[in-house]
Amino acid sequence: QVQPVESGGGMVQSGGSLRLSCAASGRTWSPYAMGWFRQSPGKEREFVAAIRWADGRTYYAESMEGRFTISRDMAKNAAYLQVSTLKPEDTAVYYCAVTRFYSEDLYQWSNYMYWGQGTQVSVSS
Helix, strand or coil: CEEEEEECCEEEECCCCEEEEEEEEECCCCCCEEEEEEECCCCCCEEEEEEECCCCCEEECCCCECCEEEEEECCCCEEEEEECCCCHHHCEEEEEEEECCCCCCCCCHHHCCEECCCEEEEEEC
16 A cells, blocks of 8 residues: 655745645555646646656646646655746645556546545635
8 A cells, every 4th residue: 555645735925836745655665657636626636747756757737837847756755746936726736646557648647546635735816
């Protein structure tokens, strides 16, 4: 069992930055990839970014590339999401997700096996 735990959310003014962290633990830690998704009230869960664990290849939602940066620390079994130039429309619960197995489509939430509880990001105008 793998349990991702997010942290780093909070309230920030428009234009500000945040760094979200995802620490994962488990008896067997061998992820294929870790991803970040977000969900706002009344909206569907939305892909933000993902990183392939072995080689660090990154994937971004087209609309978010440039303001969002995903990274990983293999020694800490952790992934990070740096978000800059935040906008009110970035307000959402941000979730970390882990998949242990190969997937052709890391943009799809259903391909991830383990999910964190989420961390709230609120951006005021």
